[in-house]
Amino acid sequence: MLDLTRLNPWAPTRRRHLLSAAAAIPFLAWPLREAAAQFRVEVSGVGLTQFPFSVVAFRGNDAASEDIAAIVRADLERSGQFRFVNPAPGVLDETSRPDLAPWRDRGADSLVTGSVMRLADGRFDVRFRLWDVVRGQDLGGLSYPVGPQALRLAAHRISDYVFEKLTGEKGVFSTRIAYVTKAGSRHTLWVADADGEGARSALSSPEPIISPNWAPNGAQLAYVSFEARKPVIYAHDVATGRRRLLANFKGSNSAPAWSPDGRQLVATLSLSGNAQIYLMDANGGDPKRLTQTSSIDTEPVFSADGKSIFFVSDRGGSPQIYQMDAGGGNARRLTFNGNYNISPSASPDGRWLAFISRVNGAFRLHVLELASGKATAISETSADESPSFAPNSRMIIYATRDKGQEALMTTSVDGRIKSRLAGAQGDIREPEWGPFLR
Structure with a gap:
C-alpha cells in the first residue's frame, strides 16, 4: 500500500x-480528450435576493450541437442569485425590439435574446442582447464567432456578461x-x-x-x-x-x-x-x-x-x-x-x-x-x-x-x-x- x-x-x-x-x-498524457458529461447540478440554500430573468431560445440554434439559452439559464440559476421566469410567447433574436410589457407582467426584470448562425467556414456566430425589462433599456450585446467545440464557452461568456451587468461583479461561468x-x-x-x-x-x-x-x-x-x-x-x-x-x-x-x-x-x-x-x-x-x-x-x-x-x-x-x-x-x-x-x-x-x-x-x-x-x-x-x-x-x-x-x-x-x-x-x-x- x-x-x-x-x-x-x-x-x-x-x-x-x-x-x-x-x-x-x-x-498516459495527451491533449485534452473530451468525455461524456460527468456531473449533475443541484442548487440549494439560495440567497435572500434573486434577480428574476428570462432567456428565450436562440434563433437558428437547431443547427448547433449546444442549446445556448439552456446553458445560460443553468449558469445563472446555479449561481443562486437568479430566478428563471418562463418566456412569453413569440420569436425574438438580438435584432428584435421586443414589447417588454408582457415580460413585466410575468415578473421578469431582465431578458436575454439571441441567435446562432452557421458561417461558411464551419464556425458559428453566436449573438445576444440583454434587456432591462423594468426600465425598457437595451443593456448591450456581443457577437462570438466560435468553432463547434467552443459553443459552450460562448454560452458561458454570455452568462458572464449578464451576471456582471446585473450584479456589478465579474462572472466565472467561462x-x-x-x-x-x-x-x-x-x-x-x-x-x-x-x-x-x-x-x-x-x-x-x-x-x-x-x-x-x-x-x-x-x-x-x-x-x-x-x-x-x-x-x-x-x-x-x-x-x-x-x-x-x-x-x-x-x-x-x-x-x-x-x-x-x-x-x-x-x-x-x-x-x-x-x-x-x-x-x-x-x-x-x-x-x-x-x-x-x-x-x-x-x-x-x-x-x-x-x-x-x-x-x-x-x-x-x-x-x-x-x-x-x-x-x-x-x-x-x-x-x-x-x-x-x-x-x-x-x-x-x-x-x-x-x-x-x-x-x-x-x-x-x-x-x-x-x-x-x-x-x-x-x-x-x-x-x-x-x-x-x-x-x-x-x-x-x-x-x-x-x-x-x-x-x-x-x-x-x-x-x-x-x-x-x-x-x-x-x-x-x-x-x-x-x-x-x-
Missing part, C-alpha cells in the same frame, strides 16, 4: 489517502476547474467547465495524481505524480498535453503552488529529512528553503498580492495555519480554534482564507476573514477537503462526501448558496478552480 499521508500527515482519514499502487507502467478521479486503479486528472460539464482528460495514470494547481495564466497545471514510485512535481500544458519536470529532489516533492505572477512556485520538499517549504523558479534551478524548523511545514500557498505565504505547521504541537513573508521568516499563527486546521486557500481579492477544520470529529469547510481574524464554518457536511476559490472570490469549490456519495460542491463565501456536482462514477477529489480566461 502507498501511504499518501507522507505528503500531508494530517489529511482527513476518511479520505482516500491509502491507495493501492499499481504496477509501474508509463503514464472559467475552468481541474479535479482528480480514481476509478479502479486508474487515476485521471480532468479539466472541465466551471459547471462540471465538458470534462476532458488531461492525464491518466495507474499511479496517484494529487495537488493540481493552476498557473495564473490558465495555460498550465502543476501537479504531483507517483509514477516514479515517489512524489514528483510536474507542470502540464493543458492545451498540448506536454509536461516538464519541476521538482524531483531527494525525498518527497509535494504541494506545488504558483506565485501570482507565475514566475515562481512554492512547494513542500524533504531535502533536509523533514517536510519544509521551499521557493522554486518556474524555469528550474536550485530551490530556496523558506522554513527552518524541525516541525512539519507543508501546504504553502501565496497570498493574493504575492507578499506572503500561508502554510500548515505543527510547530505549536498540532497542525495549524500560519502566514509568513514571501521570502521566509516572520511566521505568525492564524488559526486558534480547535487543534486541527489544514488546507489553506487564499481568495484572489485578499479578503478571505478558506481552510478545513476538524470539529467534533467532522472535517468542515471554514472561511477566515483576514482583516478581523474571525473564522466561520460554512458547510454542514463532515468530510470536506481541498477548498479552492473562484477567481472572483465569491465562490469556493471543495470535495466532500454528501448523501453517501463522493462529490464536488461549490458554495458562496457566506455558505448560503451551494451547488452539488455529483460524479457519475469513481472517487472525486482535489478540485482546483482556474483563473479568468485571458
Whole structure:
C-alpha cells in the first residue's frame, strides 16, 4: 500500500489517502480528450435576493450541437442569485425590439435574446442582447464567432456578461476547474467547465495524481505524480498535453503552488529529512528553503498580492495555519480554534482564507476573514477537503462526501448558496478552480 499521508500527515482519514499502487507502467498524457458529461447540478440554500430573468431560445440554434439559452439559464440559476421566469410567447433574436410589457407582467426584470448562425467556414456566430425589462433599456450585446467545440464557452461568456451587468461583479461561468478521479486503479486528472460539464482528460495514470494547481495564466497545471514510485512535481500544458519536470529532489516533492505572477512556485520538499517549504523558479534551478524548523511545514500557498505565504505547521504541537513573508521568516499563527486546521486557500481579492477544520470529529469547510481574524464554518457536511476559490472570490469549490456519495460542491463565501456536482462514477477529489480566461 502507498501511504499518501507522507505528503500531508494530517489529511482527513476518511479520505482516500491509502491507495493501492499499481504496477509501474508509463503514464498516459495527451491533449485534452473530451468525455461524456460527468456531473449533475443541484442548487440549494439560495440567497435572500434573486434577480428574476428570462432567456428565450436562440434563433437558428437547431443547427448547433449546444442549446445556448439552456446553458445560460443553468449558469445563472446555479449561481443562486437568479430566478428563471418562463418566456412569453413569440420569436425574438438580438435584432428584435421586443414589447417588454408582457415580460413585466410575468415578473421578469431582465431578458436575454439571441441567435446562432452557421458561417461558411464551419464556425458559428453566436449573438445576444440583454434587456432591462423594468426600465425598457437595451443593456448591450456581443457577437462570438466560435468553432463547434467552443459553443459552450460562448454560452458561458454570455452568462458572464449578464451576471456582471446585473450584479456589478465579474462572472466565472467561462472559467475552468481541474479535479482528480480514481476509478479502479486508474487515476485521471480532468479539466472541465466551471459547471462540471465538458470534462476532458488531461492525464491518466495507474499511479496517484494529487495537488493540481493552476498557473495564473490558465495555460498550465502543476501537479504531483507517483509514477516514479515517489512524489514528483510536474507542470502540464493543458492545451498540448506536454509536461516538464519541476521538482524531483531527494525525498518527497509535494504541494506545488504558483506565485501570482507565475514566475515562481512554492512547494513542500524533504531535502533536509523533514517536510519544509521551499521557493522554486518556474524555469528550474536550485530551490530556496523558506522554513527552518524541525516541525512539519507543508501546504504553502501565496497570498493574493504575492507578499506572503500561508502554510500548515505543527510547530505549536498540532497542525495549524500560519502566514509568513514571501521570502521566509516572520511566521505568525492564524488559526486558534480547535487543534486541527489544514488546507489553506487564499481568495484572489485578499479578503478571505478558506481552510478545513476538524470539529467534533467532522472535517468542515471554514472561511477566515483576514482583516478581523474571525473564522466561520460554512458547510454542514463532515468530510470536506481541498477548498479552492473562484477567481472572483465569491465562490469556493471543495470535495466532500454528501448523501453517501463522493462529490464536488461549490458554495458562496457566506455558505448560503451551494451547488452539488455529483460524479457519475469513481472517487472525486482535489478540485482546483482556474483563473479568468485571458
